[in-house]
Amino acid sequence: MARVLRNALTAAVASETPTRPGEIHLRLDHVTKRFGETPAVDDISFEVPRGSFATLLGPSGCGKTTTLRMIAGFYDPDKGDIVLGGRRINDLPAHRRGAAMVFQDYALFPHMSVEDNVGYGLRVSGVAKDERDRRVRETLEFVGLGALGDRWPNQLSGGQQQRVAVGRALVLEPQILLLDEPLSNLDAKLRVQLRWELRALQQRLGMTFVYVTHDQDEALSLSDWIAVMNAGKVEQAGTPWEIYYHPRTSFLADFVGAVNLVPGTVREVRGDEVVVAFGERTVTVRRPSGLALAAGREVRLCVRPEALALRPPAADPDGFRLPGIVARRAFLGDLMRYWVTVDGREWIVDQPDPGAAADFDGPVTVAVKPERIHVIAE
Amino acid sequence: MRRQAYSLISGFGDFTSAAAVSTILLALALVLYVAKVRLDGGRSFVTVSGRASSMPRPPVPGWLSSACFAACSVLCGMIVLVYGSLVVSAFTLTFPVNTTFTTSHFAFIFSGANGVALRNTLVYGLAAATFSAPFALLAGWLVQRGTWRGRGVLDLLLIMPAAVPGLFFGVGYVLAFNERWLDWLSSGGLLIILAMIFWNVPVGYQAAVAGLRQVDRSMDEAARSLGASSLRGFRDVLLPMLGSSLRVGFITTFVRAVTTLSVVIFLFTSGTTVATIRIFQLVNDLDWGGATAFTVADIGMAMAALGIIAVLARGRVALGGARA
Numbered sequence A: 001m002a003r004v005l006r007n008a009l010t011a012a013v014a015s016e017t018p019t020r021p022g023e024i025h026l027r028l029d030h031v032t033k034r035f036g037e038t039p040a041v042d043d044i045s046f047e048v049p050r051g052s053f054a055t056l057l058g059p060s061g062c063g064k065t066t067t068l069r070m071i072a073g074f075y076d077p078d079k080g081d082i083v084l085g086g087r088r089i090n091d092l093p094a095h096r097r098g099a100a101m102v103f104q105d106y107a108l109f110p111h112m113s114v115e116d117n118v119g120y121g122l123r124v125s126g127v128a129k130d131e132r133d134r135r136v137r138e139t140l141e142f143v144g145l146g147a148l149g150d151r152w153p154n155q156l157s158g159g160q161q162q163r164v165a166v167g168r169a170l171v172l173e174p175q176i177l178l179l180d181e182p183l184s185n186l187d188a189k190l191r192v193q194l195r196w197e198l199r200a201l202q203q204r205l206g207m208t209f210v211y212v213t214h215d216q217d218e219a220l221s222l223s224d225w226i227a228v229m230n231a232g233k234v235e236q237a238g239t240p241w242e243i244y245y246h247p248r249t250s251f252l253a254d255f256v257g258a259v260n261l262v263p264g265t266v267r268e269v270r271g272d273e274v275v276v277a278f279g280e281r282t283v284t285v286r287r288p289s290g291l292a293l294a295a296g297r298e299v300r301l302c303v304r305p306e307a308l309a310l311r312p313p314a315a316d317p318d319g320f321r322l323p324g325i326v327a328r329r330a331f332l333g334d335l336m337r338y339w340v341t342v343d344g345r346e347w348i349v350d351q352p353d354p355g356a357a358a359d360f361d362g363p364v365t366v367a368v369k370p371e372r373i374h375v376i377a378e
Numbered sequence B: 001m002r003r004q005a006y007s008l009i010s011g012f013g014d015f016t017s018a019a020a021v022s023t024i025l026l027a028l029a030l031v032l033y034v035a036k037v038r039l040d041g042g043r044s045f046v047t048v049s050g051r052a053s054s055m056p057r058p059p060v061p062g063w064l065s066s067a068c069f070a071a072c073s074v075l076c077g078m079i080v081l082v083y084g085s086l087v088v089s090a091f092t093l094t095f096p097v098n099t100t101f102t103t104s105h106f107a108f109i110f111s112g113a114n115g116v117a118l119r120n121t122l123v124y125g126l127a128a129a130t131f132s133a134p135f136a137l138l139a140g141w142l143v144q145r146g147t148w149r150g151r152g153v154l155d156l157l158l159i160m161p162a163a164v165p166g167l168f169f170g171v172g173y174v175l176a177f178n179e180r181w182l183d184w185l186s187s188g189g190l191l192i193i194l195a196m197i198f199w200n201v202p203v204g205y206q207a208a209v210a211g212l213r214q215v216d217r218s219m220d221e222a223a224r225s226l227g228a229s230s231l232r233g234f235r236d237v238l239l240p241m242l243g244s245s246l247r248v249g250f251i252t253t254f255v256r257a258v259t260t261l262s263v264v265i266f267l268f269t270s271g272t273t274v275a276t277i278r279i280f281q282l283v284n285d286l287d288w289g290g291a292t293a294f295t296v297a298d299i300g301m302a303m304a305a306l307g308i309i310a311v312l313a314r315g316r317v318a319l320g321g322a323r324a
């Protein structure tokens, strides 16, 4: 199946445009969509390379679904262009875009068996019965539902329904697969398992996926590329690594995981380094790219809890050290999370593998490596 | 009001006043329509979402079902009383004076002009139901799923006939089609069928809209994202789930068409007379035996149609469920 799909895809791609590594497959250019007065999607632009797993991440109501539905052709943008495979598709009706969609609620047809659901797209495009049956069978095998072809959707578990929905879209060998929170209706354990299955599937097929989620763990673990959206805008787009360690705004830093955001003031800029004062202390950190800094500028120091470590109060200097007092802590299984009061501010510190070390309590030292501190504007 | 308008027409032949009264009726209906649109604006009634599930029915308390059973029994008793006397009268010489069994009334109504009237009733009813139900469904889809301008106007037009007494529907058709070159319409009974179709559209239309509201839009969208045009998606995905709406439209149109007097009373000609007209005439002639036999035959037709539809519906695909 993987081979079949891949061959078909390569053929399709070859006949259209020669594939270049890193070629842009999907481009949104200043796209705006309003419902009434307030824009649901506000002048967004981004590019998705061919064959990548691209994720739109953001809180509920930020415009992710609206964006995806514009790509699918269910909404017309008020402004801007949507370009797929080098072709502007704004005026192409949904059923001719070659963009299959997997819905949050799966949208399986309740009056059709699993086989008929998966074969529906092929039937519509007039594929002969023999060929159709063969491809449906292969696809069902591929998504691990080989034996369930003659079941009805209501006889399947949530996870199985989700696989049928994915299979139903994949069987058409679409140019691009759009997925709107496909895992959000499943329980936590299955969600994590299907996450890996989806990622493996995408890599085997080399297909472009545009994935929508509000779950930052999901986005970070699945994606080649993430666009974080807020209030109808793309706040930042980049690799999961960039998004996590070099967020551009405090909204972003906060949205993709627990973070310490400490207000400070720029004292001095020295080449690649910048000296920032916070409270009574100063720290010298790497100068962030793409941010114009001058002495006197208000900034925030952004540092992830796992990049900090606790030491006994009189420990040797190790990078930068802050004296603090443990305010409270929470055992989270794989780590112990401490809230430590330093100069009247609470810092979050994560200690990995809590079973291997003694707990901290009372006065401690918070050790931080300056290279793990990231400066953001504000 | 309806009676008043009727007497204006039948008593005084005063079409202008009658038209004015009908206009008032229409205005009242319009007010109700606006209220309805306000009331259900923006609400969701989706029961068929894309996630398939099976739900057990909640239990009904015993006292409640006994109370309902008692109430229904009383109603049934009264209905049986009415229909029972009809049937007895149809099979006796002169009910209630001479209750000797006879089938002569039926021999009478199946012969000659009466037979033609019965056949016309069946043909017109079937024709009206066959066209009205799919038309109503398609209209419901266009209005409920469409995004084009002017849907509201179509919605209003499709509901309006429900507010118009059948009599005015007939009068309207007579006035509108009273042209020499349109005579072929009325002579073949086409005019009666048209009137029956549009007079009954609101029921099928409302059933279609109610059915569509229960089906999540992601169903249509899934079909479209798999390459089906919206019409194709309607046919393959929505239509099979709207079987019950289609049946409601069909059966209601048929039953109302074979039992209406008011719509046809101004439209029939000697060749296109129907059962209800004959019943009316026989009652005027005080031929109770013939009138009740006709009524029994007419109701029999409606019951047979209901029975056939019920049997057909048994092999249906239940909404959101496996094959029943």
Ligand SMILES: Nc1ncnc2c1ncn2[C@@H]1O[C@H](COP(=O)(O)OP(=O)(O)O)[C@@H](O)[C@H]1O
Binding pocket: A035, A040, A058, A059, A060, A061, A062, A063, A064, A065, A066, A067
């Ligand atoms: N069909 C619609 N009509 C009116 N408003 C809508 C519609 N769809 C979305 N919105 C509004 O647009 C905003 C973005 O919605 P959506 O794209 O669904 O967000 P997300 O998927 O990120 O949760 C929300 O404020 C929502 O209320």
Ligand SMILES: [Mg+2]
Binding pocket: A061, A064, A065, A066
């Ligand atoms: Mg959404």
